[in-house]
Amino acid sequence: MKRFLLAAATVIVLALISLLIGAGDLSLSAFISPQEGQYATQILLISRIPRTLALILAGTAMAVAGTIMQMLTRNRFVEPSTAGTVESASLGLLIVTLFAPDAPVIGKMLIAAAFALAGTALFLRILRFVPLRSVLVVPLVGIMLSGIIGATTTFFAYRFDLLQSLNAWTTGDFSGVLRGRYELLWIAFVLTLLAYLAADRLTLAGMGRDFATNLGLRYRSVVSFGLIIVAMVTATIVVTVGMLPFLGLIVPNVVSLMMGDNMRRSLPWVALLGAGLVLTCDIVGRVAYHPYEIPIGTIMGIVGSGLFLFLLLKGRERLA
Amino acid sequence: MIEISNVRKSYGDTIVVQNVSLQIPRRGITSIIGPNGAGKSTLLSMISRLAPITAGTVKVDGLDVTKTPSDVLAKRLSILRQDNRVTSRLTVRDLVEFGRYPYSKGRLTAEDRAQADKAIGFLGLEALSDRFLDELSGGQRQRAYVAMVLCQDTDYVLFDEPLNNLDMKHAVGMMKLLRQAADTMGKTIVLVLHDINFASCYSDFIVAMRDGAVVRHGPPAEIMTSEAMREIYDMDVEIREIQGRRISIYYT
Numbered sequence: 001m002k003r004f005l006l007a008a009a010t011v012i013v014l015a016l017i018s019l020l021i022g023a024g025d026l027s028l029s030a031f032i033s034p035q036e037g038q039y040a041t042q043i044l045l046i047s048r049i050p051r052t053l054a055l056i057l058a059g060t061a062m063a064v065a066g067t068i069m070q071m072l073t074r075n076r077f078v079e080p081s082t083a084g085t086v087e088s089a090s091l092g093l094l095i096v097t098l099f100a101p102d103a104p105v106i107g108k109m110l111i112a113a114a115f116a117l118a119g120t121a122l123f124l125r126i127l128r129f130v131p132l133r134s135v136l137v138v139p140l141v142g143i144m145l146s147g148i149i150g151a152t153t154t155f156f157a158y159r160f161d162l163l164q165s166l167n168a169w170t171t172g173d174f175s176g177v178l179r180g181r182y183e184l185l186w187i188a189f190v191l192t193l194l195a196y197l198a199a200d201r202l203t204l205a206g207m208g209r210d211f212a213t214n215l216g217l218r219y220r221s222v223v224s225f226g227l228i229i230v231a232m233v234t235a236t237i238v239v240t241v242g243m244l245p246f247l248g249l250i251v252p253n254v255v256s257l258m259m260g261d262n263m264r265r266s267l268p269w270v271a272l273l274g275a276g277l278v279l280t281c282d283i284v285g286r287v288a289y290h291p292y293e294i295p296i297g298t299i300m301g302i303v304g305s306g307l308f309l310f311l312l313l314k315g316r317e318r319l320a
Numbered sequence: 321m322i323e324i325s326n327v328r329k330s331y332g333d334t335i336v337v338q339n340v341s342l343q344i345p346r347r348g349i350t351s352i353i354g355p356n357g358a359g360k361s362t363l364l365s366m367i368s369r370l371a372p373i374t375a376g377t378v379k380v381d382g383l384d385v386t387k388t389p390s391d392v393l394a395k396r397l398s399i400l401r402q403d404n405r406v407t408s409r410l411t412v413r414d415l416v417e418f419g420r421y422p423y424s425k426g427r428l429t430a431e432d433r434a435q436a437d438k439a440i441g442f443l444g445l446e447a448l449s450d451r452f453l454d455e456l457s458g459g460q461r462q463r464a465y466v467a468m469v470l471c472q473d474t475d476y477v478l479f480d481e482p483l484n485n486l487d488m489k490h491a492v493g494m495m496k497l498l499r500q501a502a503d504t505m506g507k508t509i510v511l512v513l514h515d516i517n518f519a520s521c522y523s524d525f526i527v528a529m530r531d532g533a534v535v536r537h538g539p540p541a542e543i544m545t546s547e548a549m550r551e552i553y554d555m556d557v558e559i560r561e562i563q564g565r566r567i568s569i570y571y572t
Binding site: 074076200206207208216256257264 | 368369370389390391392393394395398399400401404405406407408409410411414418419421422425426452469472
């Protein structure tokens with residue numbers, strides 16, 4: 001509990017830092033002086049607070065979604081971006097942009113979620129036909145499927161001159177987050193809470209079909225529930241801020257090594273570390289090349305691949 | 321009582337279990353024996369609703385296993401299959417406490433915890449209770465699974481090869497423990513066993529299967545004969561009575 005409070009305090013400090021840094025000066029003195037005060041308050045309300053909230057919501061939700069996927073596939077290398085989920089969501093978003101460009105954002109999100117769900121279900125279906133389910137075959141199948149769906153999406157995006165939009169969906173970037181452009185992420189937050197409520201069932205499902213059935217769990221409905229959460233979270237994030245790579249892979253693995261996979265206990269940590277990692281990467285991206293910004297997707301890719309390599313080498317016997 | 325009537329299981333044209341009708345009495349230990357591929361595990365999976373039944377019915381205390389809600393059945397009957405590959409990092413205590421899921425649905429009461437403690441003690445896992453499953457030896461892990469199933473506290477407990485991964489000492493310990501569970505807790509235990517001498521020494525009732533059908537069933541004294549062994553295993557087995565128990569000698 002003590003450790004958890006300490007970690008929570010760290011995330012709060014990170015959030016405060018995130019509020020105070022950026023191109024516009026937002027030191028405390030700015031608030032005190034009358035003429036600058038109004039300007040500073042506006043920056044805070046329109047840009048900084050939405051951005052910080054978006055970071056926390058997206059980080060939390062994506063890390064939890066990764067955990068759910070790893071439990072349901074019983075594989076530590078699976079997350080939305082290695083299972084075709086993100087690419088399917090992008091494909092759905094591309095299609096709705098082509099055919100109904102004026103659809104409200106929530107409608108686009110739902111279409112993207114439907115595609116994400118279908119793509120992930122396809123991934124699971126393919127897995128059932130893979131005879132030898134070694135630990136590495138599972139993510140390889142996912143990466144191949146992602147590749148195929150991604151290539152299709154890129155082809156049509158190229159033909160219809162939408163490559164820039166596609167890039168925005170697949171590369172996380174919080175610099176465009178303003179009031180009115182991130183609120184959809186609260187849906188991801190609600191989904192995260194729902195996942196926490198079902199933590200026991202998801203943990204049980206992670207023990208495999210036979211164990212879960214023996215204990216009276218309706219295995220298939222729990223798996224479907226988990227997949228719907230993953231698909232909707234992914235779609236929300238792709239629509240609002242763009243994909244955050246590695247997050248759903250690293251955070252669950254770190255927490256699993258730290259404290260195991262009983263999700264009732266581990267999910268609060270997953271949420272906290274998810275938010276902390278995203279905040280850190282975004283802050284680094286903002287100060288590294290001040291006053292310009294490096295997108296968080298890039299920073300995350302660097303930090304994430306490093307951390308992942310470390311986990312692979314250090315926790316190899318556990319992961320396998 | 322478990323009533324199995326005309327149960328059949330086939331995958332396409334391959335018949336794995338054919339027209340098995342059998343009654344497994346309440347209380348005591350029933351062992352299912354037979355050569356590889358006889359359909360023993362499949363039968364156990366069908367009894368415990370883990371595998372769909374192609375034709376026929378299985379009733380546990382009058383409840384049809386394919387029609388009874390899974391969570392109702394989970395309070396009556398539990399099963400532990402062989403080759404359990406739990407990839408989650410759970411502690412022994414977590415795992416055993418999940419045995420209470422049919423009752424607690426995740427909100428453990430003091431009684432649930434007491435049951436978990438009892439099961440952990442019964443299997444002698446106190447010192448390991450906070451260890452993760454992936455840090456245990458195969459035999460310790462097997463005992464943890466058994467503790468979980470006993471913590472589920474069902475009248476009927478089914479085990480597929482419970483002696484897997486256990487050395488001689490732990491195998492004997494496990495069989496004594498199952499005997500104790502049957503005698504003192506009044507449980508009905510159904511085992512799939514490969515070692516027929518264990519079946520002979522510890523069961524009240526033996527069911528012998530071959531080629532998907534039940535070829536013999538009865539108390540150990542009736543099954544442990546050279547003639548029955550030839551019928552079941554297609555092999556000459558010498559049966560000797562040693563200290564009042566029928567032991568088969570088939571090693572040479």
